[in-house]
Amino acid sequence: MTSSDAKAAARASVSRLPASKQFIIVASRLWAWAFLGLMIVFFVVAVPAVGGATFFTVRNSQNILVAITPVLLLGLGQTLVIISAGIDLSVGWVMSLASVLSALAIRSAFNAGIPLFPSVVIGFLAAVAGAGLVGLINGTIIAKLKVPAFIVTLGSSFIVRGVALLMSENTTVIGLPDGIRDYGNESLFYLVRGEGGGFYFFERPELSGEMLRQLDRILPYPVLVTAVVVAIAIFILRKTQFGRHTYAIGGNLQAALRTGIPVDSHIIKLYMLSSITAGIAGFLSTLRFTAGSAVIGDALLLSSIAAVIIGGVSLFGGAGTIMGTVIGSLIIAVLTTGLVMLNVQAFWQFIVVGVVVIVAVLIDQSRDLIVGRHGPGQGS
Amino acid sequence: MTDPVLSIRGLTKRFGGLTAVNNVSWDVYPGEVVALLGDNGAGKSTLIKCVSGVYTADEGEIYFQGRRSHFARPIDARRVGIETIYQDLALANNLDVPANIFLGREAKKSYFGGLIKTLDEKFMLREAHAGLDALDIRFPSLSQPIDSLSGGQRQAVAIARAVYWDARLMIMDEPTNNLGVPEQRKVQELIRKLRDQGVPVILITHTLPDVFAVSDRILVMHRGRKVTEKKTADTNSEELVRYMVGALDDTVNPVDV
Numbered sequence: 001m002t003s004s005d006a007k008a009a010a011r012a013s014v015s016r017l018p019a020s021k022q023f024i025i026v027a028s029r030l031w032a033w034a035f036l037g038l039m040i041v042f043f044v045v046a047v048p049a050v051g052g053a054t055f056f057t058v059r060n061s062q063n064i065l066v067a068i069t070p071v072l073l074l075g076l077g078q079t080l081v082i083i084s085a086g087i088d089l090s091v092g093w094v095m096s097l098a099s100v101l102s103a104l105a106i107r108s109a110f111n112a113g114i115p116l117f118p119s120v121v122i123g124f125l126a127a128v129a130g131a132g133l134v135g136l137i138n139g140t141i142i143a144k145l146k147v148p149a150f151i152v153t154l155g156s157s158f159i160v161r162g163v164a165l166l167m168s169e170n171t172t173v174i175g176l177p178d179g180i181r182d183y184g185n186e187s188l189f190y191l192v193r194g195e196g197g198g199f200y201f202f203e204r205p206e207l208s209g210e211m212l213r214q215l216d217r218i219l220p221y222p223v224l225v226t227a228v229v230v231a232i233a234i235f236i237l238r239k240t241q242f243g244r245h246t247y248a249i250g251g252n253l254q255a256a257l258r259t260g261i262p263v264d265s266h267i268i269k270l271y272m273l274s275s276i277t278a279g280i281a282g283f284l285s286t287l288r289f290t291a292g293s294a295v296i297g298d299a300l301l302l303s304s305i306a307a308v309i310i311g312g313v314s315l316f317g318g319a320g321t322i323m324g325t326v327i328g329s330l331i332i333a334v335l336t337t338g339l340v341m342l343n344v345q346a347f348w349q350f351i352v353v354g355v356v357v358i359v360a361v362l363i364d365q366s367r368d369l370i371v372g373r374h375g376p377g378q379g380s
Numbered sequence: 381m382t383d384p385v386l387s388i389r390g391l392t393k394r395f396g397g398l399t400a401v402n403n404v405s406w407d408v409y410p411g412e413v414v415a416l417l418g419d420n421g422a423g424k425s426t427l428i429k430c431v432s433g434v435y436t437a438d439e440g441e442i443y444f445q446g447r448r449s450h451f452a453r454p455i456d457a458r459r460v461g462i463e464t465i466y467q468d469l470a471l472a473n474n475l476d477v478p479a480n481i482f483l484g485r486e487a488k489k490s491y492f493g494g495l496i497k498t499l500d501e502k503f504m505l506r507e508a509h510a511g512l513d514a515l516d517i518r519f520p521s522l523s524q525p526i527d528s529l530s531g532g533q534r535q536a537v538a539i540a541r542a543v544y545w546d547a548r549l550m551i552m553d554e555p556t557n558n559l560g561v562p563e564q565r566k567v568q569e570l571i572r573k574l575r576d577q578g579v580p581v582i583l584i585t586h587t588l589p590d591v592f593a594v595s596d597r598i599l600v601m602h603r604g605r606k607v608t609e610k611k612t613a614d615t616n617s618e619e620l621v622r623y624m625v626g627a628l629d630d631t632v633n634p635v636d637v
Contacts, residue, residue: 239498241486244475248483251474258470259484260455318474 031363032310032327035356036334043338052341058191058216060337062223066288068333069226070095070297073281074304075311075325076233077274082308083237084270085250085317086142086149090157091278091304094134095297097164098127098282103173103292106180116179124283131279132272134160139268153271157301164294173292184287187217188224222284229277234322246270250317306353307332310360331356383446384409385549385580386431386462391440393426400426402604403440408549413571413581415591415612418601419624424584427601428551431582432464433457445548461548467557469538473527477519478508480526481541511544512536515573532563539570543579550574551582556590568594586624588617602626 027034040056047055054060074091081088105126109119134156141152190200192207193214207215237243245266249256256263278297285296311328313320335356336349384407393401401423408414418424429435431442433451442449444460451457454464471480478501479486487500487507508522517536519529526534535555542550555571556564571594574581583595591598592612599609600623608623608630622628 241488241497241499244479244486244499245484247474248472248479251472252468252470254468255470255472255483258454258466260458261484318472 027363032312032324032331032360036327036331039331039334039338043334043341047338047341050342052343055338055341058218062187062217062220064330064333064337065223066220067337068329069222070281070285070300071303071307071332072326072329073226073229073277073284074297074300075307075329076229076322077277078304078308079311079313079320079322079325080233080237080246081149081270081274082313082315083250083317083320084246084267085253086267086270087153087305087315088138088271088274089150089153089301090134090138090160091274092297092299092301093157093160093164094131094275094278095282095285095300096294097134097160097167098131098279099286099296100164100168100173100282100292100294101130102127102283102286103176104167106286107173107176110177116177119177120180120183120287123286127279127283127286128276131275131282133275135272135275136268138275139271142271143264143267149271161294168292168294170294173286174290176286176290176292178290180287181290183221184284184290185217185220187220189218191216191218222288225280225284229280230322230326233277237322242266242269247318250314250319252318303332303353306357309357312360312364314364328360382410384443385445386582387441387443388427388431389441389443391427391430391437391442393423393430393435393437399604401430401437404601404604404606405440406599406606406609408580408582410580411575411578412596413575413583413594415583415585415595415598416601417586417591417598417620417624419586421603422601422624423604424601425553426604428464428553428582428584431457432462432551458545461546462551463542463545463547463549464551464553465535465538465542465555466553469534471526471534471538473534474525476524477512477522477526477537478504480537481508481511481544483541485545507544508540511540515540515543515570517570530563531559532566535559535563535567536570539574543574543577547579549580549582551584553584554587555583556585556587564590588620591620592617600624602629605629605631607631 043055047053074095078088078091102123106119106123109122110116114122138149138152138156141147142149186204188202190204192198192200192205192211193216194211197214198205205215237246245256245261248259248261249263249266253263281300282297286292289296307328308320308325309315309328310331311320311324311326313324332353335352339349339352340346386406386408388404388406391401391404392399404423404427416424416428426435430437431451433454433456436450436452442451444462449457449460451462457464470483472483475483482504487503488497489500490497505522512519512522515536517533517540519533526537529537539550539552552571555567559567568590571581571583575594575596583590585591595612597609598612598615598620600607600620602624603626607626607628619628
């Protein structure tokens with residue numbers, strides 16, 4: 001499905017269909033991109049029209065990227081799980097737990113005299129290990145005891161939430177070393193606009209007063225980390241046996257079992273991956289806010305599922321891509337940011353995102369009706 | 381005479397008080413298509429599931445290629461070359477033809493001394509082409525999800541997969557069910573081709589046209605027992621139906637064959 005042969009085949013099969021159907025196939029494949037583009041154009045025109053600032057600035061684009069990292073990270077693991085015809089409702093609270101765990105670990109390590117960077121590494125390991133353990137338990141109950149994923153992850157989300165609140169003693173975990181703020185907020189490039197400005201790589205220029213307003217951060221570290229995770233997820237799903245088996249399990253569980261795919265262990269690994277991407281999100285939020293929070297991921301579960309669905313992943317399993325989820329996350333972030341800049345009341349964001357989710361599914365379904373559930377243009 | 385590929389001796393399988401398969405003995409020889417015929421509940425599926433490792437027989441023996449065989453799980457039967465194609469074909473409709481032929485046994489390329497392994501798509505596509513060519517199966521493209529294929533084409537993919545992985549005995553459960561007439565013909569043609577390549581085929585069916593179109597021999601079951609075993613050339617539809625409904629029974633009223 002990755003070869004040029006596949007693309008040629010998809011084109012060939014499209015060309016056999018009448019023009020109206022062709023249009024629907026192409027439109028259904030590209031609508032998310034087109035919608036994203038139209039939305040940006042709309043905000044670029046509309047925001048200044050209501051007296052707002054310019055929408056499409058370097059700073060704003062970087063802010064949007066930072067804003068989507070948690071939703072996207074949760075969405076990445078969720079994409080893998082949903083392609084396998086499962087669901088992980090625990091990701092938001094696993095993120096919170098990881099935020100608390102990493103904050104506690106960094107604080108203890110640093111207070112014990114361990115230098116800053118190794119302390120941060122210890123915090124990362126604590127977040128990933130704690131999250132991974134939740135995934136291991138989720139996956140084991142789902143795969144071995146055959147309890148539906150919806151129930152298992154619903155139950156574990158309550159448990160994880162309780163554990164996170166207990167560990168944080170129901171308060172924000174503070175007292176972290178100041179230096180970690182740099183890891184969470186600094187970036188790879190800096191751009192200083194105006195006179196005496198310029199382009200800086202890796203090191204923030206010393207600025208003060210008015211000049212500080214001219215500073216733009218390009219590719220902040222959380223965005224960079226997320227980009228690496230995105231690249232790994234794309235690689236796993238498209239290029240490896242693990243990815244192939246994920247599609248197979250979601251496409252036809254019986255076939256996967258009969259052809260000897262180790263379904264149980266595969267499902268356990270999927271839920272571990274899902275938890276681990278949530279754990280990374282929690283770790284990054286601790287760095288960004290220099291604090292651990294047991295409620296940081298509370299509101300993110302549904303946004304991450306919305307991003308996955310807008311991106312075209314089928315809740316029936318067997319179809320979807322990582323790039324789809326990236327676009328879905330971008331659409332939500334651009335929409336939210338744009339509406340804020342238009343001074344639209346925040347409640348409208350929910351309504352608009354809800355409409356987009358439903359429209360996205362309707363578009364996928366109309367395509368499925370016409371060309372079959374896995375027709376051309378699906379694939380990995 | 382050549383040795384049988386599959387030999388069943390006195391096979392019995394009970395479910396509680398019900399004897400689903402009752403003391404059946406049967407031989408299948410290389411290069412023949414044998415139809416296993418019977419009404420619903422006659423025991424043909426249970427018999428086949430004992431051979432393919434889904435069930436373990438309560439009594440009796442199974443010899444495969446001359447060796448006493450005991451299949452605890454379906455994978456044990458597949459390892460020695462007994463491939464069973466069920467009606468659902470065990471294909472992932474969201475994946476393309478090569479992905480399905482290599483499902484669970486994907487070819488991989490290694491990088492960094494085996495640290496990273498990726499799918500070898502080129503190899504799998506090439507092998508899938510070769511596998512299909514060997515059976516004269518032609519598709520316009522192999523790189524589309526197979527739910528864009530017809531039922532008969534999907535059946536062909538399942539057969540090609542079994543042959544590619546070196547099937548020594550092919551068991552097919554109602555392979556022409558739900559297919560249109562032209563598609564049925566194509567599947568029958570494939571079955572003949574398998575036989576010509578020396579792979580014996582067991583055809584589980586109650587579609588009589590299939591039986592006469594492709595089988596060399598017929599075994600009829602009724603209420604768990606083997607009621608007759610005949611050469612296809614020596615019988616006709618009416619006679620077979622009488623065996624299937626229990627009006628004729630060689631074990632009760634022996635007839636000269």
